[in-house]
Amino acid sequence: MRARWMLILGFLFAATGVLLWWRHPSGTPHLGQAAYEQTATILAHGPRPPGSDGLKAVSAHVQKELETAGWVTSRQTFERYTPEGSVTFQNLLARFPTSGVDPWNRPVRTILCAHLDSKGFKDSRFLGADDAASACAAIVEIAKFLAKEKPALAETLELVFFDGEEAIGPHITAADGLYGSRYYANAWRAKSDKPTSGILLDMIGHENLTIRLSTDTPDALKERVFAAAKAEDAQNHFGMASGPIIDDHVPLNSAGIPTVDLIGDFAASAWWHRPTDTLKILSARSLDISIRVTLRLLDDAFAPPTSAPAAPNRPRQ
Numbered sequence: 001m002r003a004r005w006m007l008i009l010g011f012l013f014a015a016t017g018v019l020l021w022w023r024h025p026s027g028t029p030h031l032g033q034a035a036y037e038q039t040a041t042i043l044a045h046g047p048r049p050p051g052s053d054g055l056k057a058v059s060a061h062v063q064k065e066l067e068t069a070g071w072v073t074s075r076q077t078f079e080r081y082t083p084e085g086s087v088t089f090q091n092l093l094a095r096f097p098t099s100g101v102d103p104w105n106r107p108v109r110t111i112l113c114a115h116l117d118s119k120g121f122k123d124s125r126f127l128g129a130d131d132a133a134s135a136c137a138a139i140v141e142i143a144k145f146l147a148k149e150k151p152a153l154a155e156t157l158e159l160v161f162f163d164g165e166e167a168i169g170p171h172i173t174a175a176d177g178l179y180g181s182r183y184y185a186n187a188w189r190a191k192s193d194k195p196t197s198g199i200l201l202d203m204i205g206h207e208n209l210t211i212r213l214s215t216d217t218p219d220a221l222k223e224r225v226f227a228a229a230k231a232e233d234a235q236n237h238f239g240m241a242s243g244p245i246i247d248d249h250v251p252l253n254s255a256g257i258p259t260v261d262l263i264g265d266f267a268a269s270a271w272w273h274r275p276t277d278t279l280k281i282l283s284a285r286s287l288d289i290s291i292r293v294t295l296r297l298l299d300d301a302f303a304p305p306t307s308a309p310a311a312p313n314r315p316r317q
């Protein structure tokens with residue numbers, strides 16, 4: 001009788017092990033549901049165009065989330081003339097402190113970034129759930145996870161939440177849009193201890209996840225992204241775009257920080273820059289995939305690529 005119970009218990013243990021292995025095949029944590037809920041919290045503040053109360057409230061919320069998790073934050077505030085006059089922009093930065101060292105006075109290896117602003121529309125209420133609240137939510141949840149589970153990795157990062165990625169006018173031009181990333185990249189340009197790589201997230205939570213890398217992606221980063229996607233069994237969600245994409249990675253690449261843009265296929269979508277870009281088009285599963293690939297990229301020895309990025313020639317619009 002006793003042997004029979006031992007057998008049943010043994011079977012239950014084995015079954016639990018198989019179940020856990022099946023749910024976590026790669027060992028990479030599953031943060032998709034947390035990021036989905038974080039996106040909902042961000043969206044509850046309403047539209048987030050530059051200078052708006054909504055953006056200020058969301059930025060304060062993200063700052064509080066990061067600081068509660070043990071990160072230290074800093075802001076870059078600057079004014080720019082836009083098609084609608086002078087606007088004050090604010091990038092939010094975060095680093096993970098090492099004891100006894102000023103976190104802002106030591107080199108970091110990788111920049112992990114996304115844009116916190118949403119495009120302003122006068123005739124409709126645009127929330128930008130995937131463009132790019134979901135990406136910011138993913139970074140917040142990654143930051144919370146790393147602070148708790150991988151503080152040594154957290155110390156190698158700088159997190160950046162850009163303001164003013166979206167153009168104030170209808171389309172991104174050389175002078176309108178990428179305000180935050182242009183300012184941020186310029187601050188690095190002349191420095192000798194630049195980060196060796198950057199990961200930009202944008203539109204990474206759509207239920208039909210189709211990440212398309214810009215053709216200006218530095219070759220070494222391209223290979224690493226596809227290898228990470230394969231390792232997470234997510235390669236069918238990743239591919240190349242048909243041309244260069246204008247996004248916040250462009251100023252970073254131009255400042256000498258090789259950066260990849262993990263970006264959803266906005267050009268082929270019916271929701272991009274439309275009021276339908278709400279929580280309804282997102283899924284926790286897609287966020288989970290994007291976050292797992294990002295974590296794997298951060299985990300890898302993220303060596304600097306050898307090839308220089310090509311100049312972009314196709315606007316994002």
Ligand SMILES: [Zn+2]
Binds near residue numbers: 119131166
């Ligand atoms: Zn946009």
